[in-house]
Amino acid sequence: MKKLIAVILSVAMLFALAACGAGTIDKESTSEANENEGKSEIVTTTAQSDVSYADLKIGLICLHDENSTYDNNFIMALKEVQAELGLSDDQVLIKTNIGEDDSCLTTAEELVDEGCNVIFADSFGHETYIMQAAQENPDVQFCHATGTHAHNAGIPNFHNAFASIYEGRFLAGVAAGMKLNEMIQSGKITADQAKIGYVGAFPYAEVKSGYTSFFLGVRYIVPEVTMEVTFTNSWFDIALEREAALKLINNGCVLISQHADSEGAPKACEEKGVPNVAYNINTASIGPNTALVSSRINWAPYYKLAIEATAKGKSFDADWTGTIATGSVELLELNDKVAAEGTKEKLDEIKNRIETGDLRVYDITTFTVKGKQLDSYLADVDDDGTFTGDKEVIIDGYFHESEFRSAPYFDVQIDGITIL
Amino acid sequence: MSSNSSGKTHEPLFHIAKRNSMVWWKAWLIRGISVIVSLLVCAVIIVSLTHQNPLEVYGAMIKGSFGTNRKFWTMLQSLAILLCISLAVTPAFKMKFWNLGAEGQVLFGGLCSMVLMFMVGDRIPNVILILAMLAASILGGIIWGLIPAVFKAKWGTNESLFTLMMNYIAIQLVSFAIMIWVPSGSSVMGLVNSGTKAGWLPDLFGQKYLINILTVAVLTAVMFVYLKYSKHGYEISVVGESESTARYIGIDVKKVIIRTMILSGAICGLSGFLLVSGTNHTISKELAGGNGFTAIMVSWLAKFNPVMMILTSFIVVFLQRGAGEIATKFNLNTSLADILTGIIIFFIIGCEFFINYKIMRTNSGKEGK
Numbered sequence: 054m055k056k057l058i059a060v061i062l063s064v065a066m067l068f069a070l071a072a073c074g075a076g077t078i079d080k081e082s083t084s085e086a087n088e089n090e091g092k093s094e095i096v097t098t099t100a101q102s103d104v105s106y107a108d109l110k111i112g113l114i115c116l117h118d119e120n121s122t123y124d125n126n127f128i129m130a131l132k133e134v135q136a137e138l139g140l141s142d143d144q145v146l147i148k149t150n151i152g153e154d155d156s157c158l159t160t161a162e163e164l165v166d167e168g169c170n171v172i173f174a175d176s177f178g179h180e181t182y183i184m185q186a187a188q189e190n191p192d193v194q195f196c197h198a199t200g201t202h203a204h205n206a207g208i209p210n211f212h213n214a215f216a217s218i219y220e221g222r223f224l225a226g227v228a229a230g231m232k233l234n235e236m237i238q239s240g241k242i243t244a245d246q247a248k249i250g251y252v253g254a255f256p257y258a259e260v261k262s263g264y265t266s267f268f269l270g271v272r273y274i275v276p277e278v279t280m281e282v283t284f285t286n287s288w289f290d291i292a293l294e295r296e297a298a299l300k301l302i303n304n305g306c307v308l309i310s311q312h313a314d315s316e317g318a319p320k321a322c323e324e325k326g327v328p329n330v331a332y333n334i335n336t337a338s339i340g341p342n343t344a345l346v347s348s349r350i351n352w353a354p355y356y357k358l359a360i361e362a363t364a365k366g367k368s369f370d371a372d373w374t375g376t377i378a379t380g381s382v383e384l385l386e387l388n389d390k391v392a393a394e395g396t397k398e399k400l401d402e403i404k405n406r407i408e409t410g411d412l413r414v415y416d417i418t419t420f421t422v423k424g425k426q427l428d429s430y431l432a433d434v435d436d437d438g439t440f441t442g443d444k445e446v447i448i449d450g451y452f453h454e455s456e457f458r459s460a461p462y463f464d465v466q467i468d469g470i471t472i473l
Numbered sequence: 474m475s476s477n478s479s480g481k482t483h484e485p486l487f488h489i490a491k492r493n494s495m496v497w498w499k500a501w502l503i504r505g506i507s508v509i510v511s512l513l514v515c516a517v518i519i520v521s522l523t524h525q526n527p528l529e530v531y532g533a534m535i536k537g538s539f540g541t542n543r544k545f546w547t548m549l550q551s552l553a554i555l556l557c558i559s560l561a562v563t564p565a566f567k568m569k570f571w572n573l574g575a576e577g578q579v580l581f582g583g584l585c586s587m588v589l590m591f592m593v594g595d596r597i598p599n600v601i602l603i604l605a606m607l608a609a610s611i612l613g614g615i616i617w618g619l620i621p622a623v624f625k626a627k628w629g630t631n632e633s634l635f636t637l638m639m640n641y642i643a644i645q646l647v648s649f650a651i652m653i654w655v656p657s658g659s660s661v662m663g664l665v666n667s668g669t670k671a672g673w674l675p676d677l678f679g680q681k682y683l684i685n686i687l688t689v690a691v692l693t694a695v696m697f698v699y700l701k702y703s704k705h706g707y708e709i710s711v712v713g714e715s716e717s718t719a720r721y722i723g724i725d726v727k728k729v730i731i732r733t734m735i736l737s738g739a740i741c742g743l744s745g746f747l748l749v750s751g752t753n754h755t756i757s758k759e760l761a762g763g764n765g766f767t768a769i770m771v772s773w774l775a776k777f778n779p780v781m782m783i784l785t786s787f788i789v790v791f792l793q794r795g796a797g798e799i800a801t802k803f804n805l806n807t808s809l810a811d812i813l814t815g816i817i818i819f820f821i822i823g824c825e826f827f828i829n830y831k832i833m834r835t836n837s838g839k840e841g842k
Binding site for chain 2: 180182
């Protein structure tokens, strides 16, 4: 009996050894080839520009991995920049699934140990840990997305960045409004059935600003529209987001958008044949018949800004807001199969008006709070832990979002939106 | 199809029999072989899926724990926490009390610490604050462990379901507390008292995790002695083997259940304290990070022997840290690393079968039954 097992085991080992041996040889030759490629790329870029990236190392800390649309958006943009600047794989270290706790700090420190000169972190909860890492490692640049502290923290190597994505959301809302209009005109729904749904992650300014601007975009086209919002209390939960979308659809919402990071909601919409507006990903492959359009923060311009400044040894913005003009706020390709006729032209027109300042997303004449126009609002811009408003943000007839600080602070509950 | 083919009974070629015992070196030889085989299977998967050199991948895995001084200390810290929670669940499991609630007990213990750290952090001296947090966490853990134990002892409720549900209550309580403390709705506490460091366990010899590590080291020794040499430890084993026997020889089973769960909960609470005060200085739903469940595996693998648990928790932590390392190094999704971890642990657990049982060829001459 023992002999039999011994024979089986040794045969298994032999197989495995053979397989692994063969693999080893293959790998060596390919990795050599890769290295050569990397080198030649670096040479060409240094020839092109006066900045040398050869000694630079870049770290990225992500809360989740590629399966999260939010994190994937960061990862893909960094890979784009990597290719553009001709950086080798050894120069770009991506750490995924890093929690919003001590592991964020140790990961940042490990990246410093590995020789990273500039380190990006993508999740709101990473901020305090990144701040600490920045204070302990003054020679390394730390860039934290969605954070609220850098503008007044006074730590020279600690930076925040975000984008005026509310403008992108507004545009996506316009596309959704055009679709609603088409549905009303074709008799598919009546004007008083124009109710849309929104799956939000947390009842937090970043999300509130997002759904409000989206709603205002839709209402710019369809004045009768109302919206229901439901929260999953998680940034990434496929099952919860799916359920939330189905709940909204059951409630009679005829179009869904979301600010949560899985593909749960768009997939549910495709199943039910309900048009969907996404965030940060092109969902056309998931919902060929329902994915309408998607707004996205393109992080590439910010990566380039920070990486280039670091390479040159120059200081850069403590707090940076990307806009349509910087290429940071984008609308991903419109799905012609779903979009209403004339949407593209309308979007171009509105985009132009936003860029010239002719149209303000949070124009106070376009919304009310408890039946009244909002003439003054103190927003919690300084984020000093007291959670009280400190900055008047309504000036010249509109709410100045992402101007005093990149991270959104529009957290007003406007009329027409119902929280479930 | 419900009809059964009667008459013909198929005689299996092999049958399984319990081994009486195995010489220690043979058992370890089998364990060693199973680890090697698991690495070979992983190698096949690595090569076929990613075309990477498995030796390089394993090298990177080792670097995840031993690559730098910092990584080594981080590994020790993770090991200490997992070991601490494993020590916590051990007495209960040895007693065959299926405590699936370590996650919640740790979380609630941590929450109790955070209440003090956040609410009175800057108002009382740090030493008193830390001691109060420690006491609060242990008490919190005890309460969370005691509730299902009392129900089990008094009314015979199912402790697996009960402890499992207690986890969700703890998660909701933490969410609720954060919602109140952070009215902006972000559900993120961030570092608490980062300016004053009130309620933070201090560095020892310049190492921020050393207090955690030493605490758990001492606890491991104490638990070893408690289970092996104390009367309580003996009672736990007897209750675990057979409640009837325990009752027959005059052990108060209810008392043992409640007493043991108090101990289990207390150590979970201590883990919560170490996580809040010594490691993260924040709280979130993910404080225990699944370790409450991983600990069960660690404890069983070590056959409830606290000293062996150092090894089994090391294996788990080593694999976890290695997983993160290879994901970054080779630009792979962490899922691949999880698959490898799964395979290795599968083999390690699976080999215990061959240590405890033998497969024998069925003698066809005899009536098989």
